[in-house]
Amino acid sequence: MKDFELIKQGAEARIYKGVYLGKPTLVKQRFEKKYRHPHLDNNLTKERIKAESRAIVRCRSAGIETPSLYLIDLKTRSLYLEYFEHSITAKDFIKEASDELIEKVAYDIGAALAKIHGNNIIHGDLTTSNILLVDKTGRNNFKSYSDVKLVLIDFGLAHMDSSPEDKGVDLYVLERAIISIHNNPDRMFALILKAYRSEYPNGHAEVLNKLDEVRTRGRKRLVIG
Amino acid sequence: MVIAIGFEGSANKLGIGIIKDGTVLANCRRTYITPPGAGFLPKETAQHHRANVLAVLKEALDESKIDVTDIDVVCYTKGPGMGAPLACVAVVARTVAQIWNKPLLGVNHCIGHIEMGRLITGAKNPTILYVSGGNTQVIAFSRKRYRIVGETIDIAVGNCLDRFARILKLSNAPSPGYNIEQLAKNGIKFVPLPYCVKGMDVSFSGILTYMEERANTLLSEGYTKEDLCFSLQEHVFAMLVETSERALAHCNSHEMLLVGGVGCNERLQEMMRIMCEERGAKVFATDERYCIDNGLMIAHAGAEMFKSGIKMKWEDCTIMQRYRTDVVETTWRNEHDVLY
Incomplete structure (x- = not known):
């Protein structure tokens, strides 16, 4: 971890940037959460490092863009991952983007979700902060969107499941994340689902039915205060 | 006026x-x-x-x-x-x-x-954890609404605690949660329990069923009521603090407001404070009056x-x-x- 520079403290981990084996590398260290009991903290951290590593390997063998995994270090609770020099989160991108660009990125998000769900991978924490846009030409040019690829990150809550239930919940988590921070969320989520439908022809119907069910679960819940 | x-x-x-x-x-x-x-x-x-x-x-x-x-x-x-x-x-x-x-x-x-919490604490635009016997919601203000960013997908955290207090036949005066909190202070042995976070959502029904089925066995195996109260609190509160932290990060917020009956639990307040300190945010909480x-x-x-x-x-x-x-x-x- 020598010469690594702290660039961000996310909710889950501290993110460092540096060079490992000659490659630009991001280290995601799930530091000790002092607020929770050490026993619980150790268990959760280990589980999530494993979940994230497994999901990344699964995704990559299915041809889904995620960062490459360089090293798992359980001792320092760290994952060494490929660092994307020229990238922006979908959240930040959408803030500035025109309607036309939002349409494009929404399509790509829907297509990426179709692909992971088609491979029975459940992300578990889908938000627009956990989706990266990477400029393949290395110019940080996101305006044209022609050389941009979409990369999914933060698989700490991921697991494998073939049921429509977990896929539906996955979409529901994303929908609410979008509603809570983006303007015109209905349009954006509708565009994402449109792409999801066309890119996931064999499975989307069941998942979207489930999504409707999950939504009413949230709405109609008995609430007493 | x-x-x-x-x-x-x-x-x-x-x-x-x-x-x-x-x-x-x-x-x-x-x-x-x-x-x-x-x-x-x-x-x-x-x-x-x-x-x-x-x-x-x-x-x-x-x-x-x-x-x-x-x-x-x-x-x-x-x-x-x-x-x-x-x-x-x-x-x-x-x-x-x-x-x-x-x-x-x-x-x-x-x-x-929410409005009472903002008035008493002076928090300006906080992310809110609202926890009580009937509600468990992580809330952020956006576009003229208090948006529910995360919530329980089954029972409320206070309901989980109340029903656990019934298993142990604890007194309901002044409140079951208060009595769990007092017993938990003397808990020593930690029992691993189910921990269920789905994105920003949480679920408490599994941990309650687990307790309903095993509380008596655990008590006969040498765990005390204090240990069980302590372990339950540590688990459910960790779930709440974790989802709150995720909401803070997602909304780029630096204020965390704790409201609702469970919000006056001092252990929950302490955990929330530690989390907020680790990320340079400020926690706001009120006492039982509000x-x-x-x-x-x-x-x-x-x-x-x-x-x-x-x-x-x-x-x-x-x-x-x-x-x-x-x-x-x-x-x-x-x-x-x-x-x-």
Whole structure:
């Protein structure tokens, strides 16, 4: 971890940037959460490092863009991952983007979700902060969107499941994340689902039915205060 | 200057509060307490409220030293909550509003908690964790609404704690959660329990079932009641703090406000404080006077609505058992619309 520079403290981990084996590398260290009991903290951290590593390997063998995994270090609770020099989160991108660009990125998000769900991978924490846009030409040019690829990150809550239930919940988590921070969320989520439908022809119907069910679960819940 | 009176009775607390432009004039409360091992049911809770409401109203008016003619608006809890207790208190609010000839406003209970928390702590635009016997929500303000970013997908955290207290036959006075908190302070051995976080959502039904099935076995294996209370609290609170932290990060927020009955648990406050310190955020919490259901919060939220020009037609002053936080337009908040 020598010469690594702290660039961000996310909710889950501290993110460092540096060079490992000659490659630009991001280290995601799930530091000790002092607020929770050490026993619980150790268990959760280990589980999530494993979940994230497994999901990344699964995704990559299915041809889904995620960062490459360089090293798992359980001792320092760290994952060494490929660092994307020229990238922006979908959240930040959408803030500035025109309607036309939002349409494009929404399509790509829907297509990426179709692909992971088609491979029975459940992300578990889908938000627009956990989706990266990477400029393949290395110019940080996101305006044209022609050389941009979409990369999914933060698989700490991921697991494998073939049921429509977990896929539906996955979409529901994303929908609410979008509603809570983006303007015109209905349009954006509708565009994402449109792409999801066309890119996931064999499975989307069941998942979207489930999504409707999950939504009413949230709405109609008995609430007493 | 606005003087508002608020009536609250959505669950087992009956509260009447009077507020004058953010200054507390009265905050009176009675709690319906059931025997150990039993929870409160709608019918008996409504009977409790009916038997006590006039005495509490008199107490509040006396304490405030105001004349009823000075009151500008009568507010009551429209929902969410248990039907019978809500209706019972709403009838009293409707009646006094007519006798006194004052406008009547139905207030969303969750909004009451949030606005009271903001008033007492001075938090400007916080991310909110609202935790009580009936509600568990992580909330952020965006586009004129309190948006529910994450919530429980089954039972509320307070419900989980209350029902666990029933398994152990703990006293319900002053509240089951308080007694769990006191026992947990002496817990030593940590029992691993189910931990269920789904994105920003949490689930408590699994951990409760686990406890229902195993509590007695664990007790016979040498774990004490204290150990079980301690372990349960550590798990459920860690789930809440984790989802709150995720919401803080997602919304780029630096203020965390804790409201609702479970919000006065000091261990939860401590965990939240540690989390916030680790990420340079500030935590805001209140004590049992304002955290636990009360009439004052209904009066305050109602006064804010009243000042922003909201009027309710008589026929709209009903009750709603299911009334989500995010359906209320926050006409009284003028801050920038999008949270980043």
